[in-house]
Amino acid sequence: MKNELLGILDKRTEAYYEIPLYKDAVRAMDLRQIKAGSADFGVMSYDPAFLNTASCQSAITFIDGDNGILRYRGYPIEQLAEKCNFLEVAYLILFGELPNQTELNDWVAQITHHTMIHEKTKKFLEGFSHDAHPMGMFISTLAALSTIYPESRNVHDPEVRRLQMYRLIGKVPTIAAYTYRHSLGYPYVYPDNELSYTENFMNMLWRMVEPKYHANAALARALDVLFILHADHEQNCSANVMRAVGSSQADPFVCTAAAAAALSGPLHGGANEEVLKMLDEIGSKDRVPAYIERIKAGHGKLMGFGHRIYKNYDPRARIIKWAADQVFEATGRNPKLDIALELERVALEDEYFIKRKLYPNVDFYSGIIYQAMGFKPEMFTVLFAIPRIVGWLAQWQEMLDDPDQKIARPRQIYTGHDVREVVPIEKRDLSAALSGV
Numbered sequence: 281m282k283n284e285l286l287g288i289l290d291k292r293t294e295a296y297y298e299i300p301l302y303k304d305a306v307r308a309m310d311l312r313q314i315k316a317g318s319a320d321f322g323v324m325s326y327d328p329a330f331l332n333t334a335s336c337q338s339a340i341t342f343i344d345g346d347n348g349i350l351r352y353r354g355y356p357i358e359q360l361a362e363k364c365n366f367l368e369v370a371y372l373i374l375f376g377e378l379p380n381q382t383e384l385n386d387w388v389a390q391i392t393h394h395t396m397i398h399e400k401t402k403k404f405l406e407g408f409s410h411d412a413h414p415m416g417m418f419i420s421t422l423a424a425l426s427t428i429y430p431e432s433r434n435v436h437d438p439e440v441r442r443l444q445m446y447r448l449i450g451k452v453p454t455i456a457a458y459t460y461r462h463s464l465g466y467p468y469v470y471p472d473n474e475l476s477y478t479e480n481f482m483n484m485l486w487r488m489v490e491p492k493y494h495a496n497a498a499l500a501r502a503l504d505v506l507f508i509l510h511a512d513h514e515q516n517c518s519a520n521v522m523r524a525v526g527s528s529q530a531d532p533f534v535c536t537a538a539a540a541a542a543l544s545g546p547l548h549g550g551a552n553e554e555v556l557k558m559l560d561e562i563g564s565k566d567r568v569p570a571y572i573e574r575i576k577a578g579h580g581k582l583m584g585f586g587h588r589i590y591k592n593y594d595p596r597a598r599i600i601k602w603a604a605d606q607v608f609e610a611t612g613r614n615p616k617l618d619i620a621l622e623l624e625r626v627a628l629e630d631e632y633f634i635k636r637k638l639y640p641n642v643d644f645y646s647g648i649i650y651q652a653m654g655f656k657p658e659m660f661t662v663l664f665a666i667p668r669i670v671g672w673l674a675q676w677q678e679m680l681d682d683p684d685q686k687i688a689r690p691r692q693i694y695t696g697h698d699v700r701e702v703v704p705i706e707k708r709d710l711s712a713a714l715s716g717v
């Protein structure tokens with residue numbers, strides 16, 4: 281084995297340290313030995329927003345952001361989207377291998393068996409105002425499931441864990457569909473277990489008075505592919521929340537609620553909703569150049585553009601363009617697509633976006649497809665959350681089984697006051713307190 285050591289000369293003390301490199305990374309705890317004096321705490325690493333810190337080792341998802349590559353368990357996303365369905369990919373992400381037919385049958389049967397939600401959960405949903413944001417309802421209902429399944433707290437029992445995975449993956453489409461029907465004032469539709477995962481979701485969304493729902497096959501396949509594309513994305517903001525909350529050994533329902541809360545923000549999964557608002561604001565193709573100039577002048581961001589990891593075209597955005605064609609053939613073209621295509625064209629030729637390596641991300645086109653399918657923008661992030669449950673659960677399980685992991689607890693660099701005496705209230709000078717003197 282190569283002798284992989286990093287030499288560090290501490291210019292304060294002239295002491296020299298040799299720090300082992302582990303898979304090209306420095307273990308931050310190895311820096312602690314570097315001290316200016318015996319009373320010194322030792323060197324820490326400072327990395328707000330984890331720009332250059334690996335928080336875990338993971339065998340689930342691989343991203344090469346410079347070359348626009350995404351793989352789940354080694355399989356390119358393009359092949360998975362073309363050759364598999366969502367539940368096959370979910371199995372792969374969670375258990376590491378693609379299922380054979382027997383394993384897949386059993387897996388689908390287990391998930392299908394858990395699609396119903398308790399009537400109490402349904403009543404809980406009924407309590408929301410008709411104009412509640414679907415993502416707020418979704419997050420709260422995930423957390424509320426924890427009260428229905430208290431045994432889920434036993435996170436160290438693999439059988440208990442597996443049962444909660446079945447429940448979560450089975451129930452999220454039901455909860456999502458209920459939030460949608462609730463916001464429209466329609467009665468809830470119970471799951472139909474004769475249908476596939478995505479067809480059943482469409483049934484719960486859109487069945488009205490017909491005795492049996494027949495999904496449009498092209499739309500069902502497009503939705504399934506969109507679910508595959510959104511299933512995991514390694515250590516993103518919500519996956520990190522899932523791991524951080526899960527590290528306290530909280531149950532998976534409250535952990536996924538926390539992860540979904542992280543997803544709801546406009547810089548993460550909430551971006552797809554923002555893209556549609558942006559396209560509405562632009563209104564027509566000819567107004568695109570002026571809008572781009574506004575962004576360059578510092579007035580907001582181009583939503584659906586840019587990524588912390590991808591500094592190239594997001595491979596998911598390419599596949600989404602394919603899905604868009606399938607959907608528009610069934611629904612008719614969404615006129616917003618023309619604005620989006622023009623926005624992409626102008627931005628990709630502009631020095632500002634080229635220099636910063638800003639490309640369309642997964643959220644840029646997904647909203648246009650969802651809108652063509654009939655969803656309101658408020659539902660978009662819920663549609664993202666349904667498949668991402670799989671990624672969160674895989675990250676959570678990997679974290680619990682990882683002997684290197686402990687409760688997540690970052691350090692800080694304290695910048696506040698040194699110790700000081702409390703002054704009795706009648707002697708406190710307001711202006712001095714406000715100025716921090």
Ligand SMILES: CC(C)(COP(=O)(O)OP(=O)(O)OC[C@H]1O[C@@H](n2cnc3c(N)ncnc32)[C@H](O)[C@@H]1OP(=O)(O)O)[C@@H](O)C(=O)NCCC(=O)NCCS
Nearest residue numbers: 546547548551575581582583584585586587588636641643
């Ligand atoms: C995704 C995102 C949060 C990544 O942020 P990040 O890795 O912290 O990148 P930064 O904010 O440091 O951006 C680097 C530079 O590009 C600019 N930039 C990043 N995204 C931009 C966007 N969408 N539009 C315009 N400028 C953008 C930043 O202003 C910054 O410019 P500067 O160097 O002149 O200050 C960011 O690109 C963004 O907000 N995008 C829009 C929201 C979105 O689509 N989110 C979905 C992600 S899947």
